[in-house]
Amino acid sequence: MTEILFYHLTESKLQDALPPLLDKSLERGWRVVVQTATVEGRDSLDTHLWTYRDDSFLPHGTDEMEFSGEQPVLLTATADNGNDATVRFLVDGAEPPDLAPYERVVFMFDGYDQPQLEGARSHWKRLKGEGHTLTYWQQNEDRRWVKKA
Numbered sequence: 001m002t003e004i005l006f007y008h009l010t011e012s013k014l015q016d017a018l019p020p021l022l023d024k025s026l027e028r029g030w031r032v033v034v035q036t037a038t039v040e041g042r043d044s045l046d047t048h049l050w051t052y053r054d055d056s057f058l059p060h061g062t063d064e065m066e067f068s069g070e071q072p073v074l075l076t077a078t079a080d081n082g083n084d085a086t087v088r089f090l091v092d093g094a095e096p097p098d099l100a101p102y103e104r105v106v107f108m109f110d111g112y113d114q115p116q117l118e119g120a121r122s123h124w125k126r127l128k129g130e131g132h133t134l135t136y137w138q139q140n141e142d143r144r145w146v147k148k149a
Contacts, residue, residue, distance in 0.1 A: 002099045004127055004134045006120060007108045013138040014091055014108060015048050021106070022049075022058055022073055025087055030104075032073045033085040035094040042077045045091075093119050098143075099127075111138075 011015055019033070025032045036042040042062060049058050060073035063082050069072055074083040078114045079097030081088070084101040088098050093116045099105050109120040128134055 001100050001132065003104045004099065004132050005104070005106045006124060006134065006136045007106060007134065007145065008040050008081045008111050008120070009108060010111045011141060011143045014110065015045070015052065017139070017143070018045075018089070018091065018108065019049060019052050019058060021089070021108075023056075023058075026059070026072055030087045031083055031085040032087045032089065033081050033083060034073065034075050034089040035079070035097075036075065036077050036121075037092040039077045040099040041092045042075045049075075058108060092116070096123065 007017070022032060022034070034045065036045060037064045046060070047060050049060050052058070058073065059071070060075060061068055062072040063074060063076040063078065063080060065071070069083050071083050074085065076082065077094075081101065087106070088099070088102045088104075089106045089108060091108045093109070093113075096105065107120055107123060109116040111117060124134060138148055140146050
């Protein structure tokens, strides 16, 4: 069954918290698709991932690029899995597709954005009711992820 994680952003923004998680995913050899709620969000994230650190490169592309299926990290605003990823990140309130094809699904939501917070609670309740095992992670003051019971 799919491992489902909820990451509650309280001390940093998505643009700061997502890249290290994508780096870790790539270190583990995982192919990743990141789904945003809008095309504008996808394009903004694409721009950010090219410049977020001076000393690193995060290989990625968008679903509108040539050879998008070959990208280790694919950014999309749709339910498609154009790079046959086994890990899916849902950010900015993106609506999840069928989760069955994935080994891991990560919901990342801004705790200070009421619609995202309500959406995350709704997804948690629905997925828990379907019998999935869920884990909840929240940032501490040091921006480290702490698993909550």
